[in-house]
Amino acid sequence: MTHDPAPPVSTPANLPASRAGAxxxxxxxxxxxDWLVAQGQPAWRGRAIRRWLFAGRAAAxxxxxxxxxDLRPRLEADFRIWTTSIASHQRADDGTEKLLLELxxxxxIECVLLRDGERRxxxxxxxxxxxxxxxxxxxxLDGVIRNLxxxxxxxxxxxxxxxLPADERLSHIVVMGMGEPLxxxxxLLPALAVAQHPQGLGISQRRITISTVGLPPAxxxxxxxNPGYHLAVSLHAADDALRTRLVPVNKAIGVxxxxxxxxxxxxxxGRRLTFEYVLLGxxxxxxxxxxxxxxxxxxxxxxLNVIPYNPVAGLPWKEPSSESxxxxxxxxxxxxxxxxxxxxxxxxxxxxxxxLRRLAAGATARAE
Numbered sequence: 289m290t291h292d293p294a295p296p297v298s299t300p301a302n303l304p305a306s307r308a309g310a311x312x313x314x315x316x317x318x319x320x321x322d323w324l325v326a327q328g329q330p331a332w333r334g335r336a337i338r339r340w341l342f343a344g345r346a347a348a349x350x351x352x353x354x355x356x357x358d359l360r361p362r363l364e365a366d367f368r369i370w371t372t373s374i375a376s377h378q379r380a381d382d383g384t385e386k387l388l389l390e391l392x393x394x395x396x397i398e399c400v401l402l403r404d405g406e407r408r409x410x411x412x413x414x415x416x417x418x419x420x421x422x423x424x425x426x427x428x429l430d431g432v433i434r435n436l437x438x439x440x441x442x443x444x445x446x447x448x449x450x451x452l453p454a455d456e457r458l459s460h461i462v463v464m465g466m467g468e469p470l471x472x473x474x475x476l477l478p479a480l481a482v483a484q485h486p487q488g489l490g491i492s493q494r495r496i497t498i499s500t501v502g503l504p505p506a507x508x509x510x511x512x513x514n515p516g517y518h519l520a521v522s523l524h525a526a527d528d529a530l531r532t533r534l535v536p537v538n539k540a541i542g543v544x545x546x547x548x549x550x551x552x553x554x555x556x557x558g559r560r561l562t563f564e565y566v567l568l569g570x571x572x573x574x575x576x577x578x579x580x581x582x583x584x585x586x587x588x589x590x591x592l593n594v595i596p597y598n599p600v601a602g603l604p605w606k607e608p609s610s611e612s613x614x615x616x617x618x619x620x621x622x623x624x625x626x627x628x629x630x631x632x633x634x635x636x637x638x639x640x641x642x643x644l645r646r647l648a649a650g651a652t653a654r655a656e
Contacts, residue, residue, distance in 0.1 A: 313341070313367040314439035314446075314482075320367075327362060338487045341369065345450050372443055385451050391416070391440060395433055397466055399444040401451050408452060409460040412444040414476050415467025420501045421536040422524070424568060424597065424605045427466040435472040441479035445489060458489055464499040464520070470506035477514060493517060499564065501535055502546030507553050515557035520593070521550050522564040525572050526580035534572070543584070554589065561590040567616065568597050569608040578619035585625060592620065592627040 311319065321331035336354060340346040347370075349355070349363040375396060376388035383403035390396050400411040415435050418428035449458050461483060463469040469476055480496055482488040497518040500507065507519070523543070525531035531538045538546075554561050563585065567573050585592065594617065597607045608616070613629075620627045 311367050312371050312437075312439040313337075313369055314442040315437060323366065327359065329356075329359060333359075335487060337363075341446065342488050342490075345446070347450070370443065371439065372447070374447070385448075387444075387447055389444065389447065397436065397440075397444070399448055399465055401448045407460055408456055408458050409462060410445060410448045410458055411462045411465050412441060412448075413465035413467050414441065414463055414469040414472045418467050419471065419537075420468050422501065422522075423534055423536070424566060424600070424603060426600045426603075432467065432471075435475055436467070438475045438478045438482075441476060442482055445479075445483055449489070458491060460495045460497075461491060462497045462499065462520075464497070468501060468503070469498050470500045470503045470510065473506060473509065480517070497562070501537060502541060502549065504541065504545050504549035507549040511553045511556040515553060516559070517557075518559055518562065519550065519553050519557075520562040520564055521546060522566075523581075523584075524564070524566050524568075526577065526584045530572060530577075534568075547584070547588075551588070561588065562593055563590055564593050564595060566595045566597055567608045567613060569606040569612065571605065573608040573612045573616050575615055575619055578616045582620060582623040582625060590626065592625055593630055594620075594627060595630045 313320065320334045320337065324331050324333050333355065337352065340352040344351075346352055349360045349367075349369070352360060355363075371392045372389040374387055375390040376386075378386045380386075385401045387399050388396055389399065395416045397413040397416055399413060402409045402411065413436065416433040417430055418425070419432035421428050445458065445461070452458070461480070463476065463480075476498075480493075483491050483496065484493050493516040497520050498510070499520040499522060501522045510517070510519070522535070523531070523546075524534050526543070528538065528543050531543055550561050550563075553559075565572075565581070581592070594613075596613060597605055599605065599607055617627065617629065
């Protein structure tokens with residue numbers, strides 16, 4: 289019988305000077321059990337600590353009441369649960385909540401909790417900023433600053449889980465916030481492993497979606513290493529000329545290469561592909577655009593997720609008119625494309641990725 293290892297939880301990494309000797313307990317390097325043994329404690333107490341972190345939603349080691357009293361301050365001295373602080377917390381009438389988190393180095397990222405019926409979906413970030421350059425997206429306007437660590441990715445999940453009442457649990461994860469997830473697989477995949485683990489958040493891999501603009505080598509790597517995730521490929525255009533205008537990284541890749549890699553992922557995983565298409569008024573919402581999209585997706589077992597644009601202050605792009613949107617959808621529907629339209633949630637709290645971070649940065653600049 290094989291042993292199902294517990295999710296790793298410890299290691300010092302990039303901490304503020306005030307706690308430079310403390311390890312971030314969410315980082316995936318072994319150490320907690322060895323530390324416990326060195327403290328004269330049984331290694332199995334690590335399971336109790338994980339239970340408090342992931343199921344008990346403990347905010348501090350002092351809250352872990354079944355640990356020995358003298359152990360709790362020693363944990364506090366040597367480990368950190370939180371390396372982020374909440375810079376802003378916004379709530380919308382539809383139940384959407386958005387956190388702007390400040391990292392230990394002063395950088396900021398966003399993550400979102402979405403409520404939809406019984407679903408409790410979180411949208412998390414994988415990088416500070418983004419290098420893909422999508423011209424309509426607030427996340428990449430300032431480029432990419434750095435990758436998030438595994439601990440910083442897990443910490444978003446825990447921060448959002450703590451927004452729920454005790455009788456509710458996170459049910460779905462979409463890695464669709466700031467950054468290009470496939471550009472940070474080395475740190476993302478261990479974080480998602482913790483999210484799936486029974487001693488972690490216990491979220492089924494079938495309920496985790498990774499979004500990408502389409503990086504063929506990284507898609508192939510994901511297919512080879514762990515093809516159980518839903519893959520959502522952001523197209524936004526059906527031909528190279530327009531897609532390169534909207535997604536500049538496409539110039540070095542091409543739509544056909546992206547689709548070929550997506551097809552290989554489908555063949556390996558057996559999971560239906562999702563293609564994302566942000567609908568920009570007067571740019572990619574014509575009947576001709578829809579017809580090109582029909583031809584591009586012909587024969588593929590895929591879902592097309594059409595996303596009416598959420599305007600970003602300072603950018604020239606606009607939301608499509610209801611008439612153009614319905615014409616576009618009619619062409620797709622008549623051709624038998626499996627299509628859904630994403631309902632906008634959290635518009636009043638700047639829930640589109642990168643918006644809140646930029647607004648906060650602008651406010652800080654004006655204050656200075």
